[in-house]
Amino acid sequence: MKLSGRKKTVWILATLGICLVGATLALNVGWILLNVRQLALLITGGVLYLTIAAGLMVYTILLVREIRLNDAQENFLNAVTHELKTPVASLRLFTDTLKHRHTQIDEAARLKIFETMQRETDRLTQTIDQLLKAAHNKRDSISKKVNYLETIELKSLTQSCIDETVSRFQMPESSITLKADGLFFTLGHNDDLQTAIKNLLENAVKYSPKNRVKVLVHLNETPKGISLDVIDHGVGMTEKEKKSVFKKFYRAPSTSTLGIKGTGLGLSIVESVIRSHRGRISIPFSKLNVGTTFRVELKKQKSSNKNGHLILVENSKVNSDANSPANSAASSVEIHG
Amino acid sequence: MKTMQGIQTSPRILLVEDEPSLREGLLFNLEAESYFVQCEENAESAEIRIDQSPGFDLWIFDVMLPKKSGTELLRELRDKKNYTPTLILTAKGRTQDILEGFQAGADDYVTKPFDLSLFLARVKGLIRRKTWSSTQITDNAIADKIEFDGRIIDFNRQVLSFGMQQTPLTTMETQVLRYLFDNQGKTVSRKTLLKSVWNLHTDTDTRAIDNFMVRIRRVLQDNPHNPKYLKTVRGIGYRLEI
Numbered sequence: 129m130k131l132s133g134r135k136k137t138v139w140i141l142a143t144l145g146i147c148l149v150g151a152t153l154a155l156n157v158g159w160i161l162l163n164v165r166q167l168a169l170l171i172t173g174g175v176l177y178l179t180i181a182a183g184l185m186v187y188t189i190l191l192v193r194e195i196r197l198n199d200a201q202e203n204f205l206n207a208v209t210h211e212l213k214t215p216v217a218s219l220r221l222f223t224d225t226l227k228h229r230h231t232q233i234d235e236a237a238r239l240k241i242f243e244t245m246q247r248e249t250d251r252l253t254q255t256i257d258q259l260l261k262a263a264h265n266k267r268d269s270i271s272k273k274v275n276y277l278e279t280i281e282l283k284s285l286t287q288s289c290i291d292e293t294v295s296r297f298q299m300p301e302s303s304i305t306l307k308a309d310g311l312f313f314t315l316g317h318n319d320d321l322q323t324a325i326k327n328l329l330e331n332a333v334k335y336s337p338k339n340r341v342k343v344l345v346h347l348n349e350t351p352k353g354i355s356l357d358v359i360d361h362g363v364g365m366t367e368k369e370k371k372s373v374f375k376k377f378y379r380a381p382s383t384s385t386l387g388i389k390g391t392g393l394g395l396s397i398v399e400s401v402i403r404s405h406r407g408r409i410s411i412p413f414s415k416l417n418v419g420t421t422f423r424v425e426l427k428k429q430k431s432s433n434k435n436g437h438l439i440l441v442e443n444s445k446v447n448s449d450a451n452s453p454a455n456s457a458a459s460s461v462e463i464h465g
Numbered sequence: 466m467k468t469m470q471g472i473q474t475s476p477r478i479l480l481v482e483d484e485p486s487l488r489e490g491l492l493f494n495l496e497a498e499s500y501f502v503q504c505e506e507n508a509e510s511a512e513i514r515i516d517q518s519p520g521f522d523l524w525i526f527d528v529m530l531p532k533k534s535g536t537e538l539l540r541e542l543r544d545k546k547n548y549t550p551t552l553i554l555t556a557k558g559r560t561q562d563i564l565e566g567f568q569a570g571a572d573d574y575v576t577k578p579f580d581l582s583l584f585l586a587r588v589k590g591l592i593r594r595k596t597w598s599s600t601q602i603t604d605n606a607i608a609d610k611i612e613f614d615g616r617i618i619d620f621n622r623q624v625l626s627f628g629m630q631q632t633p634l635t636t637m638e639t640q641v642l643r644y645l646f647d648n649q650g651k652t653v654s655r656k657t658l659l660k661s662v663w664n665l666h667t668d669t670d671t672r673a674i675d676n677f678m679v680r681i682r683r684v685l686q687d688n689p690h691n692p693k694y695l696k697t698v699r700g701i702g703y704r705l706e707i
Binding site: 206209210213214215216217218219220221222224225228229232237244247248386387388 | 491493494531532556577581
């Protein structure tokens, strides 16, 4: 990841090191000269001493930060290696099986193999998408993208995400239920919002007890806009975990204990997508062994564009420009479908 | 291959893999090769299985398992003097990861993704090795042994004998010892060892091998901290002097 950032830190550390050596030399010389000009040099020495102390503190902080970053990168690398190589290994294994044992496999087994291969391909695609999204999200915030936004009906979008998740994890349909009265329109990027919702659902499923997944998705209209709650009855989080859960590469300690696979990017992507939509993501509830509720709050789309028309918004920001009548008249183009 | 009341039974394999698709695929292929396979999803249940029904001919362990890793599990089992041949199967393919697996006591290492034929050949090789080591080779012509300082290394059976005590060696330990004895008196670089024994071509820190060499020293002498036979040549590698 951020190579330039790391280089910068190394550069700062090196400069700091050189400065500290310089300061130590100056201090030594100072002590020698102290006999001659005691008072002035005593002051200089004191200042230098304080500088060295402060420098050492900064040095330690940067070093600790660098070590943490290294650890996070190492964990991330392991997780990504696993998430990329395992489905590939599975695909390779089944391809070899079909090739070498075609006479031993009956039609039913063949069909099962194809289904497994399809699932593994989806899993691989999802991981690759996550990695690319994580890389792109930083660079291209939504306002800097090509600047065309869609009116999105969140109920149908959420339902399609639920269907996909249920099929991906081979769960009964009742595992995830959607509660939504009416339709909920927002303005944004369909693919990005879909990724965010799918990531939240995947998270809820992965952290729920196996074969007992019970997730409720609640869409609600609030005075400020629309809220989407994803409520699970999974392992829950501690206060400390809640604070770090949206950080890139962060993986809760329970992930290794429970064998939950992932890259540590999912929730950071959700946060980045929601923020770029000028929305808000929060965790209103989480308790260990009880469950977690993630809440996404998005802006409501004005009623004039409720028919699913594609809207081109040039040089505008999602929030202020698209919702402002003056701006929408000046810089938006509606394409009626 | 075991015999029960004269009836030949299929070799027993324990497969520990937490990925359902890989587990199913491997199970299908191993059973198609007439092996009797039992599967576990994690290290804890594998330990229970090994305790309750010992006598596996081969263990196949994934490394990245929930709670306890495959290498940790193997290390614990080796500490308990259980020397069942073990194949490590993992996505972690860096030199230090591979060496860590061997250091834990693995006999072979396969990185994901892998070629099915190659994987099956390795499984077959390890089971064959197990069969050989449980067979007493009496014919001196085919016995392949080295004797020194009251110790006998039997390369065919992969066993170190010292007095009445017999210690099984892993395939990799046997191969390292074989290489060192073949090059007795010569300094062997770490890089050459990695290339010749593990078939690892690496530009990374070759010192990862050092921990493994401590294991080898334990085979050669009682006190590995004061090396008598296997000397470290500073900055280069190792030299065996018997």
